[in-house]
Amino acid sequence: MKYGSKKFSVAASDAAATVRDASLVLISSMITGIGLKFTEGGFSSEIQGALVIVTFAAVKLIWKTVTDTRRASSL
């Protein structure tokens, strides 16, 4: 163990990936459901405004995860 830094095993990373994928599916479903109700006029204007912000944040999270923004560069 090097200087007490955190270790990951293959199993742990697989589990992390599974949780991440499940979260993405859940968030995607929520966005779809909310979007349907939104277009049907089922929310007040205040809630609609809040939903736009929340949806934007969720889409950004999905985009960051899918595109892997952990960038590296030459040194």
Next chain:
Amino acid sequence: MSDIVHGPPIGLPPDLVVGKAVETVDRVPWHMKKLIESKVWDYATGKGEVVAVLDTGCEWDHPDIPNPKFNKSFINGQSPKDPQSGHGTHCTGTAVGRNNIGVAPEAEMATVKVLSDLGRGNSSGISAGIRYAVDNGATIISMSLGGGGRHPPTEANIDYAWSKGVFVNAAAGNAGYNGSNTIGHPAKYDKTMCCGATQENGRIANFSSGGREIDWAGPGQNILSCSNSGSGYRFMSGTSMSTPWLSGTLALLRELMRRSGRPLWKSIEEFRKALSQIVEDRGPDGHDNRFGYGVPTFEDIIETIVRPELWT
């Protein structure tokens, strides 16, 4: 290995111009002088080792660079044979370049392009590149790159590399050090050898990142190596340059261990324990946050590993 032959130099300052047939070590690049003076190449040249350079690619048409044992690009639409960015070519030259440019001149090399021609990449490509290199026979992985946060799949593949006996060597970073840890990933992972950079005067380079993860340091400032412009050479500085120098050193070490009939280190912890015997302690006594355990010296490597009876 006493015949030192270089191609025509391009744009080098007069005191470092490398002639067609340089015969004295006084005229070889500073980062190669001590190595050549030590005569370590009488004992090991990296033969039998495969250094995989995960970088921007490599221009292997350069006369000092061997053809890759294997190569692959993990950057869409860009070839591993890289005429665009000289970074990977320079690093490859320092590790395995022929004609007194590289530390392990008879090691094989592999080119794994995980950075774009502009020197950018992402953790997924690096992780896949590590796995590819291990599965195709690399014995040393050299990564002159860094950035981003922890990426568990990359760390898992570095663990996988060690489980197959493959050493992973990575650049600490060029953020300098003022007391706060400035080391980036992948050098920061537990099973990565983390490389700092020194200057010609033996001091640590100002840009060299620091922190408790530093394992060792090697020449990294004003390093002369292969250019991607045909057959020329160029100077570059950074922990990117010390990393392939230390990867070449790893190739020599591994060959010496094999040839002397000794078992290779089975874990990075075991290797770190052995390090103290083959490095010169610099900076504060013992391990420190700039030099790590120290700078390898080829005299110590020979004295520690080579048994005289082996060569008689």
